[in-house]
Amino acid sequence: MANLTWRTSKSKTRSRKAANMKLSQNINLTECPNCHAKKEQHRVCKACGHYNGKEVVSSEE
Numbered sequence: 153m154a155n156l157t158w159r160t161s162k163s164k165t166r167s168r169k170a171a172n173m174k175l176s177q178n179i180n181l182t183e184c185p186n187c188h189a190k191k192e193q194h195r196v197c198k199a200c201g202h203y204n205g206k207e208v209v210s211s212e213e
């Protein structure tokens with residue numbers, strides 16, 4: 153059974169959520185195969201806009 157909300161104190165819930173926030177912020181960074189810049193895994197490269205060998209977002213400005 154899932155945790156009962158009324159059995160879990162506010163401080164317990166909030167401290168657990170705070171701990172998980174730190175986890176979610178710890179993003180895995182990989183090297184972009186196109187421009188070799190550091191990029192987030194499973195995300196479009198912010199430097200060149202490429203993902204999975206294709207240009208998804210136009211980088212021309």
Ligand SMILES: [Zn+2]
Pocket residue numbers: 184185186187188189197198199200201202
């Ligand atoms: Zn790139």
